[in-house]
Every structure is written in C-alpha cells, then in structure tokens.
Amino acid sequence: MAKKRKMPGLNTSSTADISFMLLIFFLTTTSMDTDQGLGRTLPKPPEEDQLNNEIKVKERNILNIRINKDNYLMIGDDYVSVSDVKERAKEFIANKENRPNLPELKPKKIKLLNEVIPVTENHVISVQTDRGTSYGVYFQVQDALVAAYNELRDEFAKEKFGFKYEFLTKEQQDAVREVYPQKISEAEPKKYGKAI
Numbered sequence: 001m002a003k004k005r006k007m008p009g010l011n012t013s014s015t016a017d018i019s020f021m022l023l024i025f026f027l028t029t030t031s032m033d034t035d036q037g038l039g040r041t042l043p044k045p046p047e048e049d050q051l052n053n054e055i056k057v058k059e060r061n062i063l064n065i066r067i068n069k070d071n072y073l074m075i076g077d078d079y080v081s082v083s084d085v086k087e088r089a090k091e092f093i094a095n096k097e098n099r100p101n102l103p104e105l106k107p108k109k110i111k112l113l114n115e116v117i118p119v120t121e122n123h124v125i126s127v128q129t130d131r132g133t134s135y136g137v138y139f140q141v142q143d144a145l146v147a148a149y150n151e152l153r154d155e156f157a158k159e160k161f162g163f164k165y166e167f168l169t170k171e172q173q174d175a176v177r178e179v180y181p182q183k184i185s186e187a188e189p190k191k192y193g194k195a196i
Contacts, residue, residue: 060103060104062124067137068130085141085148089145093120103120106119106120108178127187129187145184149182153177153180157172160176
C-alpha cells in the first residue's frame, strides 16, 4: 500500500507583517472625506436695547422658502423644484422691473461709483426646513441661493468694472456687495408632520 502524502502547510509567519504594511500604506496614501459645510459670517450679537424690540419687515421684502420632511419645496405659495430656486431668487433680489410684489427699490449712493443706484437693501430670503428635511436638499437650496447672489454680483461687476466679481479689488467688491448684500435667514426647523 502506498503511503499518503501530507500537503505542506502555508507559511503564514509574515502575514501579520504584510497586513500591517498594507494598512500603513493605505492610511498614508488615501485622503479622508472632509465635512461639508456652508461658509457663513454670523451677525453681531444684538445690543441690549435691540433684544426686546421685534424687527419688522414688510411682507413684500421677504422671500419664504420652505422645505418639508419629504423634501418638497415651496417658494411663497408655489411648489418648485431645486432647479427653479436660483432664478426665482435672482428675480426677487434684483427686482429689475420694480414689481409691487417684490422687494421695494430704494436709491442708494455707492461712493466708489459716485452713482445713485436703486437697490433692494431690505430684502430677506427666509429658508425654513422641517426636522426631517434631508441635508442634500438643504445644501442644494443653499447652493442655489449663493449662486443667485454670485451671478447678480458678476453681472453688476462686469457692467461697472469690466471684470467678474472675484477679480475685483476689495473696494470694488465692497461696492458690489452694497448693491447686492447677501441676506439669507434660516428659521429654526419645525416639525410639520404631513407633507406641505
């Protein structure tokens, strides 16, 4: 009778070393995802005499954007998609046709330009979300609003200075921001319950 041959075992003495080397390699060569966030400058805290005074804003100067738990958007009384937010915001912020249902235009002297320009300096864009609103939709709406301001600022900068907003000097950028100040208010999230 023939003798059964034994299968030789695998040499696993260096497996732990190889695994450790691979772990070090992947940790040093891969990049970690960075947190997403919105760049915002917080307003200064109110002074003592302002704490008890309620700020009154005319209804026509407020653009209400609401997002419910099912991620449906409403601007005013209209259902809209995220792709509509930028154009609606631009129309609201600029009010180029001086329509009575959009923010009131007031003449403002821009020192650098030595011109009086009609601006909607009292406008406010109010974004209100539900506690169940997804971050993805929230960020898309915020991005659309910032894009609306950026496009309006670029258009004005090209018209007055010949360059996009980002290529202007600090003084020129300040002048453009006087015409189109960014005013986005974020109301505290609420729980609406059912879809809007």
